[in-house]
Amino acid sequence: xxxxxxLDPNRRDFLGLATAAVGAVGVAGACWPFISSMxxxxxxxxxxxxxxxxxxxxxxxxHTVEWQGKPVFVVHRTDExxxxxxAKVSSIDPQQDKERVQQPQWLVxxxxxxxxxxxxxxxxxxxxxxxxxxxxxNSGRVVRGPAPKNLIVPHYEFVSESKIIIGKA
Amino acid sequence: MIKxxxxxxxxxxxxxxxxxxxxxxxxxxxxxxxxxxxxxLAVFILALQLVxxxxxxxxxxxxxxxxxxSIQHIMRDVNYGWLIxxxxxxxxTAFFAVIFIHIARTLYYGSYRRPRExxxxxxxxxLVLLMATAFMGYLLPWGQTSYWxxxxxxxxxxxxxxxxxxxxxxxRGDFVVGDATLTRxxxxxxxxxxxxxxxxxxxxxALHWVKSSNPSGITLNDRDNIPFHPYFTIKDLFGVxxxxxxxxxxxxxxxxxxxxxxNNIAADPMQTPxxxxxxxxxxxxxxxLRSIPDALGGVIAMSMSILIFAALPWLDRSTVPGGALYRPxxxxxxxxxxxxxxxxxxxxxxxxxxxxxxxxxxxxxxYFGMFLLLPIVSSREGRHSREEGLPRxxxxxxxxxxxxxxxxxxxxxxxxxxxxxxxxRRDSKGRK
Numbered sequence: 001x002x003x004x005x006x007l008d009p010n011r012r013d014f015l016g017l018a019t020a021a022v023g024a025v026g027v028a029g030a031c032w033p034f035i036s037s038m039x040x041x042x043x044x045x046x047x048x049x050x051x052x053x054x055x056x057x058x059x060x061x062x063h064t065v066e067w068q069g070k071p072v073f074v075v076h077r078t079d080e081x082x083x084x085x086x087a088k089v090s091s092i093d094p095q096q097d098k099e100r101v102q103q104p105q106w107l108v109x110x111x112x113x114x115x116x117x118x119x120x121x122x123x124x125x126x127x128x129x130x131x132x133x134x135x136x137x138n139s140g141r142v143v144r145g146p147a148p149k150n151l152i153v154p155h156y157e158f159v160s161e162s163k164i165i166i167g168k169a
Numbered sequence: 170m171i172k173x174x175x176x177x178x179x180x181x182x183x184x185x186x187x188x189x190x191x192x193x194x195x196x197x198x199x200x201x202x203x204x205x206x207x208x209x210l211a212v213f214i215l216a217l218q219l220v221x222x223x224x225x226x227x228x229x230x231x232x233x234x235x236x237x238x239s240i241q242h243i244m245r246d247v248n249y250g251w252l253i254x255x256x257x258x259x260x261x262t263a264f265f266a267v268i269f270i271h272i273a274r275t276l277y278y279g280s281y282r283r284p285r286e287x288x289x290x291x292x293x294x295x296l297v298l299l300m301a302t303a304f305m306g307y308l309l310p311w312g313q314t315s316y317w318x319x320x321x322x323x324x325x326x327x328x329x330x331x332x333x334x335x336x337x338x339x340x341r342g343d344f345v346v347g348d349a350t351l352t353r354x355x356x357x358x359x360x361x362x363x364x365x366x367x368x369x370x371x372x373x374x375a376l377h378w379v380k381s382s383n384p385s386g387i388t389l390n391d392r393d394n395i396p397f398h399p400y401f402t403i404k405d406l407f408g409v410x411x412x413x414x415x416x417x418x419x420x421x422x423x424x425x426x427x428x429x430x431x432n433n434i435a436a437d438p439m440q441t442p443x444x445x446x447x448x449x450x451x452x453x454x455x456x457x458l459r460s461i462p463d464a465l466g467g468v469i470a471m472s473m474s475i476l477i478f479a480a481l482p483w484l485d486r487s488t489v490p491g492g493a494l495y496r497p498x499x500x501x502x503x504x505x506x507x508x509x510x511x512x513x514x515x516x517x518x519x520x521x522x523x524x525x526x527x528x529x530x531x532x533x534x535x536y537f538g539m540f541l542l543l544p545i546v547s548s549r550e551g552r553h554s555r556e557e558g559l560p561r562x563x564x565x566x567x568x569x570x571x572x573x574x575x576x577x578x579x580x581x582x583x584x585x586x587x588x589x590x591x592x593x594r595r596d597s598k599g600r601k
Contacts, residue, residue: 033249034224041228041246 049167051159054106062122064111067166071111071119072154073127073140074164077104081138090141093150097139100153108166109140109151120151127151191377196394197401198383204274205381206408207267209401212369213409214264219362221257222306229309231355233348236311237435255424261303262427263416265450268296272478277503279485279492280382286482288375293478295368302361303448305354308346312432313442319346319354321445325458328465345438386491387566390573444520452517453510459521460533470533477540484543488551495563498550502539509535 040048050067052074057063062075077085082104085097101107111119113129120127126137135144140151156166178184228247230239243250272292275281281289308319323340327333342349383389395401419426427449431442447455457474461467485499493500509532516529558564 033252034220036248037224037250037253038227039248041242041248041250043242043246 049165052108052164052166053162054164055162059105065166067110067154072166073107073109073111073122073151075107075109075138077107077138085137085139090137090139090143090150092142092145093148095139095141095150097141100139100141100150102156102158106164107138107140108153108156108164110154111151113147114142114149114151115145115147192398192402193396195377195397196391197381197397198389199393199395199400200383200385200389201381201401201404202384203404203408204270204278206405207271207274208376209405210267210408210412211264211271213412214260214267215362215365215369218257218260218264219366221253221260222359222362224253225257226359229355231309231352233311233351233436236309236351240310252420255420259416259419259424259427261306261448262419262450263412264299265303267412268299269450272296273507276481276506277493278382278384279386279490279496279499281478281481282382282386282485282491283482284379285375285382288372288379289482290479291368291372291375293475295365295372297475298361298365298368300451302358302365303450305358305361307448308351308354309358310432311351311436312429313434313436313440314429314432314445316346316436316438317441317445318447319350323350325468325471328468330465347438382491384491384494385563385566386489386494387563387570390570390577392573393570446518449514449518452515453513454517456513456517456529457533457536459517460526460530470537474536477537480540481543484540485547486544486551487547489554489559490563490567495554495560496547496550498546499543502543502546505535506539509539 048068050065050072052063052065052072054074054076057074057076059076060078060081062073065072065074082097086104089096098104100109111127113120113131113134115129115132115134118129118131120129120134120136126135126140126143128135129147132146133144134142134147136147136151137143140153142148142150154166155168156164158164175185179186225243228239228243228250230236240254243254245251247253275289275292304318304322308315323337323346326340327337329336338344340350341347342353380388380394429446431445434442446452454471454474458467458471461470487496487499489496493503512528512532513536516525516532519525521529559567
């Protein structure tokens with residue numbers, strides 16, 4: 001009698017591999033709910049956006065809004081500040097001022113130093129980080145290291161003239 | 170490359186040897202039916218419970234103030250939390266269903282008999298551990314049924330003479346089931362599965378020493394054994410597939426069937442629900458507890474209803490191999506016992522009044538009566554079959570196996586071979 005192997009050497013191998021492959025896909029699929037369960041749950045996601053009221057911020061002043069547990073600086077820039085910022089480009093992480101704002105009088109940046117995560121303090125020229133001395137200008141662009149990058153501009157939208165929603169649900 | 174790596178490991182750890190001994194060359198009787206797949210299934214469910222349990226523990230809060238709400242949080246907010254919880258709650262039921270079938274198979278085919286007594290006892294130990302784990306896990310949702318179930322079961326220890334009250338207070342860490350009880354139950358519910366894993370390893374070591382029994386009850390020779398892998402890995406995996414179809418049916422279409430509606434009400438120490446029933450897997454034992462009019466007597470009877478299984482290897486005095494296959498008397502006993510357990514379970518779900526009490530007491534009497542009848546039935550059956558002979562099928566099987574054994578002994582009876590080198594050395598020594 002001839003064995004399976006002699007009749008068709010690849011058939012059994014193919015079936016074996018196909019079964020293993022389908023099984024592997026099944027196991028991977030079964031793993032997904034468990035992995036997914038470790039992602040932020042719906043109640044945490046529900047707090048993933050924050051609203052900032054712009055009407056209460058006078059020109060030249062900055063407010064700090066909590067967003068996803070992090071401070072966000074919302075700055076009402078004066079015309080002089082806007083003019084000064086639009087005139088120059090930073091050298092460490094080159095960026096135009098207009099790339100960083102939606103409306104020039106409103107600057108919205110995440111208040112976490114891109115060096116090692118401290119919260120920078122407000123100065124007249126912008127911000128300075130108390131931890132390692134990084135400096136940022138009034139566009140949130142880094143002007144002195146050791147910070148490697150500009151302050152992050154979060155996703156935000158104007159829902160009206162005087163109200164923004166920071167973050168995406 | 171892989172060969173080299175395996176070689177490196179083999180030099181330091183018996184990897185290939187282990188795989189050979191426990192899987193690819195581990196002999197299993199070729200006549201095993203699907204009832205023998207339930208051990209593998211039980212291990213599968215243990216793994217499932219362990220994984221789903223650990224992921225639930227990431228979101229659960231073992232605190233009397235927070236526990237109930239954290240379950241709602243898991244059900245509503247956590248991604249796939251509902252799925253993981255239903256897997257775990259349905260898994261508890263599936264675990265008992267599979268283990269009960271596993272035990273029923275052992276009873277029906279007489280697998281507890283010599284030389285598998287230790288295998289049987291470790292299995293019973295695992296059953297007790299499983300019950301303890303399930304009971305403690307059931308308190309964690311902190312619903313009404315959880316709470317009062319725990320209250321009742323911990324109260325059972327109060328029937329201990331002299332020290333009853335002290336023991337109950339020690340178990341609860343409080344005057345009633347409270348926050349302290351919940352937290353310790355959570356800690357132990359997390360610990361026990363790992364002890365169960367240890368027990369399973371011992372159970373498997375014992376199994377691989379005495380090998381699987383088989384439906385005929387006759388120990389088969391090499392000729393009638395086939396390796397575990399691939400033959401039984403495939404067979405058991407097919408069993409897992411069938412199991413998962415049924416299991417997922419419950420998880421996705423009827424998960425609440427197995428959850429007492431009262432348990433969706435947060436625990437209230439001031440108010441017991443009107444009708445309180447334990448989980449289905451405890452019902453037969455619960456009926457035995459209720460059937461004895463004395464509190465301490467009931468607790469003893471309930472404990473005995475499980476412990477008495479340990480005596481089976483001695484109670485079964487038959488000289489006929491195996492279980493029910495070649496023993497009609499034993500078969501009747503086993504079937505009666507199965508029906509009796511079902512009756513006990515049914516009565517356990519009914520309120521303890523009127524005719525149910527009487528039926529429960531009769532069923533309890535029959536339950537223990539079976540164990541008393543077994544020595545008589547089995548020894549008479551043995552005597553009878555010695556006079557009349559076994560069924561022809563069994564006679565033939567035994568004869569064939571004995572012939573095989575004799576043949577093997579004949580070939581092995583030659584004197585142990587001595588290597589030429591050793592012989593030379595021995596000879597030269599002799600000359601000096």
